Amino acid sequence: xxxxxxxxxxxxxxxxxxxxxxxxxxxxxxxxxxxxxxxxxxxxxxxxxxxxxxxxxxxxxxxxxxxxxxxxxxxxxxxxxxxxxxxxxxxxxxxxxxxxxxxxxxxxxxxxxxxxxxxxxxxxxxxxxxxxxxxxxxxxxxxxxxxxxxxxxxxxxxxxxxxxxxxxxxxxxxxxxxxxxxxxxxxxxxxxxxxxxxxxxxxxxxxxxxxxxxxxxxxxxxxxxx
Amino acid sequence: xxxxxxxxxxxxxxxxxxxxxxxxxxxxxxxxxxxxxxxxxxxxxxxxxxxxxxxxxxxxxxxxxxxxxxxxxxxxxxxxxxxxxxxxxxxxxxxxxxxxxxxxxxxxxxxxxxxxxxxxxxxxxxxxxxxxxxxxxxxxxxxxxxxxxxxxxxxxxxxxxxxxxxxxxxxxxxxxxxxxxxxxxxxxxxxxxxxxxxxxxxxxxxxxxxxxxxxxxxxxxxxxxxxxxxxxxxxxxxxxxxxxxxxxxxxxxxxxxxxxxxxxxxxxxxxxxxxxxxxxxxxxxxxxxxxxxxxxxxxxxxxxxxxxxxxxxxxxxxxxxxxxxxxxxxxxxxxxxxxxxxxxxxxxxxxxx
Numbered sequence: 001x002x003x004x005x006x007x008x009x010x011x012x013x014x015x016x017x018x019x020x021x022x023x024x025x026x027x028x029x030x031x032x033x034x035x036x037x038x039x040x041x042x043x044x045x046x047x048x049x050x051x052x053x054x055x056x057x058x059x060x061x062x063x064x065x066x067x068x069x070x071x072x073x074x075x076x077x078x079x080x081x082x083x084x085x086x087x088x089x090x091x092x093x094x095x096x097x098x099x100x101x102x103x104x105x106x107x108x109x110x111x112x113x114x115x116x117x118x119x120x121x122x123x124x125x126x127x128x129x130x131x132x133x134x135x136x137x138x139x140x141x142x143x144x145x146x147x148x149x150x151x152x153x154x155x156x157x158x159x160x161x162x163x164x165x166x167x168x169x170x171x172x173x174x175x176x177x178x179x180x181x182x183x184x185x186x187x188x189x190x191x192x193x194x195x196x197x198x199x200x201x202x203x204x205x206x207x208x209x210x211x212x213x214x215x216x217x218x219x220x221x222x223x224x225x226x
Numbered sequence: 227x228x229x230x231x232x233x234x235x236x237x238x239x240x241x242x243x244x245x246x247x248x249x250x251x252x253x254x255x256x257x258x259x260x261x262x263x264x265x266x267x268x269x270x271x272x273x274x275x276x277x278x279x280x281x282x283x284x285x286x287x288x289x290x291x292x293x294x295x296x297x298x299x300x301x302x303x304x305x306x307x308x309x310x311x312x313x314x315x316x317x318x319x320x321x322x323x324x325x326x327x328x329x330x331x332x333x334x335x336x337x338x339x340x341x342x343x344x345x346x347x348x349x350x351x352x353x354x355x356x357x358x359x360x361x362x363x364x365x366x367x368x369x370x371x372x373x374x375x376x377x378x379x380x381x382x383x384x385x386x387x388x389x390x391x392x393x394x395x396x397x398x399x400x401x402x403x404x405x406x407x408x409x410x411x412x413x414x415x416x417x418x419x420x421x422x423x424x425x426x427x428x429x430x431x432x433x434x435x436x437x438x439x440x441x442x443x444x445x446x447x448x449x450x451x452x453x454x455x456x457x458x459x460x461x462x463x464x465x466x467x468x469x470x471x472x473x474x475x476x477x478x479x480x481x482x483x484x485x486x487x488x489x490x491x492x493x494x495x496x497x498x499x500x501x502x503x504x505x506x507x508x509x510x511x512x513x514x515x516x517x518x519x520x521x522x523x524x525x526x527x528x529x530x531x532x533x534x535x536x537x538x539x540x541x542x543x544x545x546x547x548x549x550x551x552x553x554x555x556x557x558x559x560x561x562x563x564x565x566x567x568x569x570x571x572x573x574x575x576x577x578x579x
Contacts, residue, residue, distance in 0.1 A: 172476075173515055173517065173522060173535075174320065174322075174329060174517075175329055175331060175439075175476055176476075176496070176498055176522060176533060176535045177517050177520065177522075177535060178318055178320060178329065178331045179331060179474065179476070179485065179496065179498070180487075180494070180495075180496035180535045180536065181318075182318075183469075183470060183487045183489075183494055183496060184494055184537060185263070185492050185493070185494065186262075186263050186266040186267055187262070187266070187384060187386070187395060187398055188492075188493070188494070188537040190266075190288075190398070190411060191398070191400060191409055191411065191518060191519065191520075191537060192517070192518070192520055192537060193301055193311055194277045194286055194301070194411060194518070195277070195279060195409070195517050195518020195519065195520065196311075196320075196517050196518070197277075197284075197286060197301060197303050197307065197309045197311065198277055198279070198282065198284040198286070198303060198306060198307065198309075198518075
């Protein structure tokens with residue numbers, strides 16, 4: 001049974017699963033935690049195998065890293081009760097986030113299947129980043145879709161700015177990060193420089209006074225300004 | 227009577243010993259963080275590690291050396307972009323072959339990488355729960371698993387697998403306030419060496435035809451004279467305070483850029499203030515961006531572009547950027563929190579090991 005599901009997941013990522021089966025699998029994905037976890041692993045491995053961003057690791061390494069990550073439980077949230085004034089934390093948020101994330105994951109597959117997405121596998125990886133974040137999922141304004149209901153695209157696509165994108169030059173942002181790194185904790189410094197080395201700074205812009213971007217969401221920008 | 231005194235003395239000693247042991251064990255995780263800081267910044271090492279973030283994995287190599295008080299460091303992307311960062315003393319050169327650009331950043335002379343990290347103290351403990359949760363084998367090495375959990379959502383947390391013998395972090399996870407892993411570094415191999423030759427710090431990239439962008443360091447503003455306009459934040463997320471005020475030039479910026487650093491002891495946010503070049507539309511624009519798990523937020527205040535950058539959640543950089551204001555100073559109103567480097571919360575005392 002697992003092999004069959006794995007085969008279906010693999011076919012889905014290769015864009016070879018018939019639309020009807022894809023829809024069924026997406027619905028099952030929204031209910032089945034284990035399947036959702038496997039879907040996440042497939043996304044990572046798929047991204048690596050497709051050599052996105054020039055990744056040339058073999059699938060085993062990526063799989064091990066991904067598997068290690070998914071096998072490690074999250075740190076206890078008990079110690080993370082908020083002390084700040086501005087942010088409220090409720091016990092139900094992680095549960096709601098997980099539930100919503102599952103729903104949004106299913107929706108994203110349906111949406112991705114239905115769109116001719118420029119960028120192909122890049123777009124899949126980005127969508128995965130967005131929908132796997134409980135915080136991002138919590139920002140979804142609409143109620144959860146139920147099976148058979150037509151799904152609005154806005155669940156997947158971050159809010160469209162009311163004015164055209166304005167891109168911070170990547171080199172300028174890189175320079176800020178480099179200048180900041182001199183004042184960072186050594187561990188953070190390592191993270192900062194490593195991230196700068198492997199990633200393209202993403203930028204999203206919104207007019208003054210508009211809603212702030214969702215935490216954890218890159219917006220719709222991985223820009224190549226130059 | 228005598229035996230009763232002896233037995234009460236024994237109990238007293240026992241209670242004292244237990245109390246001391248309790249304090250020692252409570253301090254121990256923080257000491258491991260200080261040992262790790264010390265190891266990362268003072269040892270000579272050469273290692274290969276996997277960087278994981280947002281489902282992407284990339285291998286990098288780091289070579290680090292301290293010789294005669296000068297830090298040399300080389301970070302190389304082994305696949306993908308092929309980028310290289312080479313630090314020699316106060317100069318950091320970033321080779322970006324995918325953009326045909328070389329960035330040269332010169333840190334103000336007084337900023338030393340050897341002193342530029344915080345001491346773990348009671349203030350830190352107010353905003354993070356620091357615990358040793360296990361001792362375990364990792365990659366055939368004995369490690370201490372230390373967790374640094376944020377107590378609110380203005381900062382990130384860490385899980386650190388610290389090598390028992392070298393105090394190097396063999397695996398590092400950056401976590402959000404709910405403990406979800408958002409970025410990870412894992413060493414595949416790591417060698418601590420007695421010496422590393424100069425040749426290890428030469429770039430492997432030919433830079434013919436590349437655009438070179440560099441800045442010139444300017445002295446830190448250690449004093450603020452009366453009547454000067456200074457930039458300050460009128461309120462900050464809990465635990466953050468200004469630790470550094472500096473001025474420097476940035477590539478592409480027409481004038482000096484004010485550089486403020488706010489820290490809670492572990493996390494830090496830099497704020498850069500520079501003259502804003504008006505956009506054609508004339509409308510104020512707020513921008514947010516991310517590099518890995520770090521965020522930047524930029525806005526315009528009184529004709530100046532204010533950009534906050536830090537390894538913190540997006541709401542924190544926005545909070546701080548939105549709080550930055552220009553103030554005219556008087557001698558009596560000199561900001562008390564000005565702390566020229568080195569010193570203040572970034573002062574480093576050698577950790578016991």
